[in-house]
Amino acid sequence: MEQLAPHEKIFVDSAIAEDENHGEIGCNECHGGNPNEPDWKKAHEGVVKDPTYPDPSEACGSCHDDNVKNSKTSLHVSLSPFKKMIDLRASDDKTLHSKVDEARNGHCTSCHSSCGQCHISRPESVGGGLLENHLFQKNPPMNKVCTACHGSRIEKEYFGKNKGIPPDIHKEKYFKCSKCHKAEEMHGDGKEYANRYEVENGPKCIDCHKNINDEKSSNAKQHLVHKDRVSCNVCHSMPYKNCYACHVGKDKLGYKFFKTKTSTLEFKIGLNPLKSKKRPEKFVTLRHIPVDQGTFKFYTDNGLANFDKLPTWKLCTPHNIRKSTPQNKTCNSCHENTDLFLLEKDIKQEYLNANRKVVVPLDMVPKKVSE
Amino acid sequence: MRHLKWTLYVAGFFVVLLVFFGSRSTAQLAEKENHCFTCHTNAQKLIQITREIAKVDKGRPGASAETEGEG
Secondary structure, three states, X not given: OOXXXXXXXXXXXXXXXXXXXXXXXXXXXXXXXXXXXXXXXXXXXXXXXXXXXXXXXXXOOOOOHHHHOOHHHOHHHHOHHHHHHHHHHOOOOHHHHHHHHHHHHHOHHHHOOOOHHHHOEOOHHHOOOEHXXXXXXXXXXXXXXXXXXXXXXXXXXXXXXXXXXXXXXXXXXXXXXXXXXXXXXXXXXXXXXXXXXXXXXXXXXXXXXXXOOOOOOOOHHHHHHHOOOEOHHHHHEOXXXXXXXXXXXXXXXXXXXXXXXXXXXXXXXXXXXXXXXXXXXXXXXXXXXXXXXOOOOOOOOOOOOOHHHOOOEEEOOOOOEOOOXXXXXXXXXXXXXXXXXXXXXXXXXXXXXXXXOOOOOHHHOOOOOOO | OHHHXXXXXXXXXXXXXXXXXXXXXXXXXXXXXXXHHHHHOOHHHHHHHHHHHHHHOOOOOOOOOOOEOOO
């Protein structure tokens, strides 16, 4: 993503005055400040940079009530899974827990979005700056908004930026993020979800590939045999990014920083940690997330005292889908190919207890079949 | 008839006055109210102000140099 010069970040296109809806609203009606004051410092007293966060009901809601009414439950705004997952891992001791809260609020939760940070500016967490000089964007541009934040994993997978791994087949068909991730999903539906995989109006492969399980469809036999046993990604994803041991803190000047130890390109099939009616598969692709016992060590020792309550290998849907993959070339490219499965030997000693539920026991690895 | 003519002259005079001064005062009002708009649509002004800010912030990095790895 190209960087913006400081003045470019705040330059407004005068054409906004011709916007028949937003052009009639005075700058100060949303942002505050004093438009009659010629001294720019005084004029900016009380200015709100993003009047749509945390509550967009005043700035956007009077006209866009349908989109705004549930925005507090949008995972992009609430980041509620962060809180839920970290709370589960956090110490039961109230003092330690409050230190963890402080760290989470200062680091993890600062990566939120808002109406404005998708439709008007780039997200603050990637430096901000107006999109198209404050002309309102009905469809946020994916490279300046979506992948600006989802850069390390999704962008590299989807665009084929991981060395030796081709881009997602949907990218080659010129699909933008919004082709699958609809506005309704982004704007929230009023329900509090524990994770993004529960979101009811989130994308499902079957929404487009409706006939994939029909007996007359191409490769019907394989789809029928594996349906509800393995997730689509198990057969159709390529190796993807896994990160380890993120530590957060503040430097001498008080600036926040993070350090991740390593990142690897791996493909691992494990046991489904979120088995449900919606996701009944036994085997799914798992991604290692960067949480570590010492993630918040800068703030407190042993803050994540219940670290082992959740796995560090987490259900994932890598965005590098291909019709043909190394593991679906033949039946035995996958069956009994222990390199593909998350076995106990693949897990770092310090994360072993956390991952007991997702590790595939050797006797559970599918046996070879006669082809 | 003569009376009506005079009434029309007077009304016309006021209409002209209203149009002339009315539009002027609207323009003056717009100028008065739109310092944010006039400044934020003027790249030159913004460059000058952001340079002023940068001078004040000189020596302060925008972010921590200790960040390492992928986020």
